[in-house]
Amino acid sequence: MVQPISGQAIYVVLLREIKRYWRAKPRVISSVAQSIFFLAIFGLGLGNFVGPVGDVNYLSYMAPGVIGMGLLFGSVFSGVSVIFDRQFGFMKEMLVAPVSRTSIIIGKILGGSSTATIQGIILLVIASLMGAFVPSFAFIVGSFAAVGAMLLITSGFVGLGVAIGSSLNDFHAFQLLSTFVMWPLFMLSGVFFPIDGAPFLLQVAMLADPMFYGVELLRWCLIGSGTAILGPLSWLISLVVVIGFNALMIGLGTYMFSKAQI
Amino acid sequence: MNKLNTIEVKELTKVFDKDVKAVNGISFTVTKGEILGFLGPNGAGKTTTLNMLSTLLRPTSGTAKINGNDIQKEPDEVRRSIGYVFQDTTLDIELTGKENLDFHGRLYGLDRVTREKRVKEVLELVKLTDRADGLVKTYSGGMKRRLEIARGLLHHPEVLFLDEPTLGLDPQTRRSIWEHILTLNEEKKITVILTTHYTEEADYLCNRILIIDSGKVVVLDTPDNLKARLQGDVVSLTVKNQKLIEKLRPNLENKEWVHKINIVAAGNNYAAMSRMMHVTATDSSKTQTKSESKNNENHKTEKNLQLDGKKCPRCLNLLLDNGGHRIPEIVKIAAEAGITLESVELRKPTLDDVFLSVTGRNIREQEGSFIDMVRRHRIMRQARGKPRR
Numbered sequence: 001m002v003q004p005i006s007g008q009a010i011y012v013v014l015l016r017e018i019k020r021y022w023r024a025k026p027r028v029i030s031s032v033a034q035s036i037f038f039l040a041i042f043g044l045g046l047g048n049f050v051g052p053v054g055d056v057n058y059l060s061y062m063a064p065g066v067i068g069m070g071l072l073f074g075s076v077f078s079g080v081s082v083i084f085d086r087q088f089g090f091m092k093e094m095l096v097a098p099v100s101r102t103s104i105i106i107g108k109i110l111g112g113s114s115t116a117t118i119q120g121i122i123l124l125v126i127a128s129l130m131g132a133f134v135p136s137f138a139f140i141v142g143s144f145a146a147v148g149a150m151l152l153i154t155s156g157f158v159g160l161g162v163a164i165g166s167s168l169n170d171f172h173a174f175q176l177l178s179t180f181v182m183w184p185l186f187m188l189s190g191v192f193f194p195i196d197g198a199p200f201l202l203q204v205a206m207l208a209d210p211m212f213y214g215v216e217l218l219r220w221c222l223i224g225s226g227t228a229i230l231g232p233l234s235w236l237i238s239l240v241v242v243i244g245f246n247a248l249m250i251g252l253g254t255y256m257f258s259k260a261q262i
Numbered sequence: 263m264n265k266l267n268t269i270e271v272k273e274l275t276k277v278f279d280k281d282v283k284a285v286n287g288i289s290f291t292v293t294k295g296e297i298l299g300f301l302g303p304n305g306a307g308k309t310t311t312l313n314m315l316s317t318l319l320r321p322t323s324g325t326a327k328i329n330g331n332d333i334q335k336e337p338d339e340v341r342r343s344i345g346y347v348f349q350d351t352t353l354d355i356e357l358t359g360k361e362n363l364d365f366h367g368r369l370y371g372l373d374r375v376t377r378e379k380r381v382k383e384v385l386e387l388v389k390l391t392d393r394a395d396g397l398v399k400t401y402s403g404g405m406k407r408r409l410e411i412a413r414g415l416l417h418h419p420e421v422l423f424l425d426e427p428t429l430g431l432d433p434q435t436r437r438s439i440w441e442h443i444l445t446l447n448e449e450k451k452i453t454v455i456l457t458t459h460y461t462e463e464a465d466y467l468c469n470r471i472l473i474i475d476s477g478k479v480v481v482l483d484t485p486d487n488l489k490a491r492l493q494g495d496v497v498s499l500t501v502k503n504q505k506l507i508e509k510l511r512p513n514l515e516n517k518e519w520v521h522k523i524n525i526v527a528a529g530n531n532y533a534a535m536s537r538m539m540h541v542t543a544t545d546s547s548k549t550q551t552k553s554e555s556k557n558n559e560n561h562k563t564e565k566n567l568q569l570d571g572k573k574c575p576r577c578l579n580l581l582l583d584n585g586g587h588r589i590p591e592i593v594k595i596a597a598e599a600g601i602t603l604e605s606v607e608l609r610k611p612t613l614d615d616v617f618l619s620v621t622g623r624n625i626r627e628q629e630g631s632f633i634d635m636v637r638r639h640r641i642m643r644q645a646r647g648k649p650r651r
Contacts, residue, residue: 008371012364012368016357019356024356088355089351090353090354092346092348092352093348093366093413095318096318097366098338098369098370
């Protein structure tokens with residue numbers, strides 16, 4: 001039986017995500033702080049040692065990737081929070097209500113995406129203050145485009161998080177998740193080193209990482225250039241991949257969630 | 263469908279993992295405005311039945327209708343007309359009480375004006391108006407439970423499911439929740455199904471009680487009828503040690519005014535009766551008439567019955583008539599046998615006795631896995647407002 005999609009349900013799930021995010025101030029602050037440390041210590045420290053990457057200095061090169069890191073972790077954990085909802089029983093309240101699971105998922109994705117994007121914007125501001133970007137009109141336009149990109153990127157990863165959270169039954173799998181999924185996704189996304197000079201196998205791994213394309217997209221928006229390996233249209237390729245990944249992940253997440261038992 | 267029946271259940275069955283029959287062909291009906299209690303030990307199938315009726319779980323077979331809506335064919339209509347207060351807390355503790363209620367209201371499609379009005383109404387009903395803007399994690403166990411009941415009522419359901427509503431709460435809070443439930447039922451004519459393993463709760467609140475064990479309906483009747491099946495009084499005796507019991511028993515056994523006699527389970531005298539009547543698992547629709555019960559009662563071939571489980575070897579229970587008048591005689595018999603009685607207790611059969619007699623088990627000797635036990639323990643701690651360890 002097809003259940004209608006309820007705007008109220010979407011709104012309220014979304015609202016709940018944002019309220020919960022905002023109320024967990026320590027968590028917000030520590031994840032932002034983590035990224036600041038990365039930027040400051042690696043960007044400045046390693047930057048001096050490594051020198052410029054292409055025509056930008058290391059800090060500028062790293063910044064989009066660090067923002068991407070914030071987005072990645074924020075969105076996946078937001079999606080995986082369905083497992084908490086299930087364990088702590090709140091999910092039952094949602095499931096016994098006359099709303100379709102699809103509405104719940106859409107709300108979750110929009111909510112998770114919004115909160116992760118807020119985090120990304122905070123990081124963007126901080127990175128700008130640290131001098132990572134060249135202030136110019138192009139940059140301003142690029143920033144808006146970047147926010148759009150953030151929303152895009154995060155929705156896909158929230159979907160991934162929901163898919164994982166719906167199939168896990170306990171918290172211990174979290175450790176595994178973090179180590180074997182999150183960190184590789186992050187490290188292979190081209191945050192620390194460009195794909196261009198890397199050994200072949202590493203390049204393959206990086207090209208298989210969806211986050212790579214997300215970071216690439218951000219880099220285009222904020223710095224105006226990307227990596228050489230994908231050519232001058234790399235922004236377009238990245239955009240297409242991100243959208244495709246999104247569709248896939250949202251579909252997967254919705255499917256897994258609809259099959260999950262209480 | 264009989265218009266007066268709000269709930270109709272036919273042969274509802276749920277099988278988990280190919281083998282585990284959590285619910286095994288349950289059938290019953292509930293009339294509008296009735297409070298029906300599911301009484302049974304942990305693992306009996308009470309929660310699973312509620313989960314099926316509330317469309318959270320798909321039945322393996324069987325059908326059920328709530329307010330005329332089939333649970334499998336019209337789940338949305340069913341969900342709209344029921345409220346479910348779960349056994350564990352399903353509140354979002356990071357939101358305020360009011361926000362939890364607002365959330366619920368939106369999920370059930372209430373428009374803003376209605377929502378605001380009803381939120382106020384239910385908060386007043388459960389007396390949480392002044393704490394409504396605090397985060398739920400600051401609430402005590404009793405407050406959380408009251409909020410959940412308030413939430414379950416927000417959309418004015420016709421049927422309310424309460425799963426162990428007073429589990430783990432202190433006596434005062436339990437009383438107050440009982441009064442809430444009764445008031446609701448009287449004022450709003452809400453049909454209620456509540457599950458519990460507290461026999462005194464079932465006795466106090468329910469119009470009828472369905473005793474469920476191992477997924478099957480064992481008996482369905484009013485509390486008074488159930489207790490009436492155990493005719494007579496119970497006199498419980500304790501002596502110093504087991505040897506003395508062995509000495510005392512034969513002297514009482516042969517008395518024709520003693521209907522039954524047995525050795526009691528450890529600890530709680532209340533839960534310590536053995537089979538007092540022969541009731542086999544019946545179809546719920548078949549309730550025994552008074553004459554049928556009498557016939558079963560006369561089936562006392564075995565006067566001496568033993569209990570499984572822990573025994574209190576120095577305790578003895580007698581089922582007889584006119585307990586008060588027989589006590590002096592019992593004391594005399596004991597004295598003549600040279601035995602000093604340590605204590606004598608006289609009481610009417612309780613629902614605990616009824617439960618034990620129909621299922622052969624003490625409701626408080628919970629079987630059920632270790633996980634179940636840990637989980638129940640956690641629920642009780644949650645209910646008392648204690649933090650998670």
